[in-house]
Amino acid sequence: MPIWVRRHLAALRLLLVLTVIVGIGYPLAVWAVTFLPGLHGRAEGSMVEAGGHTIGSRLIGQPFTAAGGGALRQYFQSRPSAAGSGYDPMASGGSNLGPEDIVDTLPRNPADKAAEIRARTARDSLLTQVCSRSRAVGALEGVSGARPFCTPGGVGAVLSVIGPRDRFGKVTDPVRVVSRNEQCGVVARPFLATYEGVTVECARRGENYSPGVIVAVRGGAPARPMVPADAVTASGSGLDPHISPEFARLQASRIARTRGVPERKVRQLIDDSEEGRALGFLGAPRVNVLLLNIELDARYPFRE
Template sequence: MRLPIWIRQHLAALRALLVMTVILGILYPVAIWVVAFLPGLHHDAEGSMVKTADGRVAGSGIIGQAFTDSGGDPLKQYVQSRPSDAGDGYDPTATAAGNLGPESIVDTLPDPSLVAAGKEDENARTSLLTDVCTRSKAVGAIEGVDGSRPFCTPGGVGAVLALIGPRDAAGHVTHPTEVVSLNEECGVVNTPFVAAYQGVVVQCAKYGTDYADGEVVPVRGTAPAHPEVPADAVTASGSGLDPHISPAYARLQAPRVAKARGVPEQRVLLAIKDNEDGRVLGFLGEPRVNVLKLNIELDRKYPFRG
């Protein structure tokens, strides 16, 4: 007796489900599990854990971490990682990028009444430019170098003006009647980063004032074209979990780390060289330094006496 077509279709679907369950739900996972135990792969499969000299697990060699104190300040004896936008910083459960691009140059200023009350304005946002400027100034102060960058104010925010006035056919303001430093809020700064622009006195930005009619103009300033603070010291990676920094950023930190540990700077530079990886396959990417492995080597060879 031939079964009805709808029963045959359901039986075929059931057989396909069982076959795919066996293949994809049992055989494939088992095969991957077995492959993970092959020599050369097992370490990566276990999370690439890195241990200290006394056998403690210090972290993963493929996931970055911060080297800061309980207040979030950098520990002077350690080489610092790059910034992270993953959660509160290097949170593997919240891996993410800042998703801000080159056009992110104007801040959303905080409500001064909330700031005065010691509260945080949840609507306030800093632009990518201000993030870069703030970080560069901070790194410069920590490492004792010039932290200035093009298009940044000396105070560490984006140097951006709004020109208000009549416009030409191309939409540019020809003769500004008012000029505002958009990222310098009144009450926070007393004097804008530039006193005048095209003969017009520059004003600080007032919270709640709409400057949308103004032409936004970034001001380059006098900072060197090639800042002393490298780009990876002021920008987060796409995942927020990058365990590496550039050799240039590692070398920038060498004098501070050497002084904190009481050793010659050359020894820290040699440790940096020991932990430097070249380009993948010899031509992909850039040379890089694993921060965790470098700090473990520094702890092992030159313990911090505090």
């Protein structure tokens, strides 16, 4: 046979051999390994059953909210999620917003802000997201949701200071100060009355504040807020099924009242459900929210 035919036949034989090995043999070998004791459940997604039904996975978080999106008061709440509309395995990921993302994009119509955020004509900065979540958690749990660099209204406490600057870029004599994340028509007055003797204004959509220097105002919130960090920030995957024991204990009082049981029993349940660090030194102690809520229902059923 001509040499070019022999070469093509050799390539074809190699293709067939590799197809059998890599395309059939290897997948079958991996599939067979998943049936070894201790691995099958994990290979199937570590699914969790209760009452004869599959209700979730140990590995993927889920919200415990009512149809309107409000928290179900009888259950422990998960941390926020930036995966799709929340805990979407097909859209796993974080928000990609960093610590310098502190200025909001204001909506045209403040009354329809949520729709504009979905349409991406408005956007809350990472700071405002943290502030609003902290305020909401504080209201739900009956504690202060105050955090550094947050206004009492739950947005980022950020000013645009306009005026002449020195050679280092610092404004030496402010002539105008605007609270960038507090929109006129939404707030009666900004969180700060004056800044360096200049009256603070609320922000208006469409106005150009780029000549100003952005200044974040810490405020009087404690350095260690009552609402823990994992209650107001999403995980990198958006699918984390765990919360910190501190966040779980913050919710104990509400759950005890809602279910009509002593708070000490709910706290004991949290202690019993706490998972230690991986391998004894990796990560932080945590609580699986789904498993905790299942055990909560088993021990202290909710009666409306």
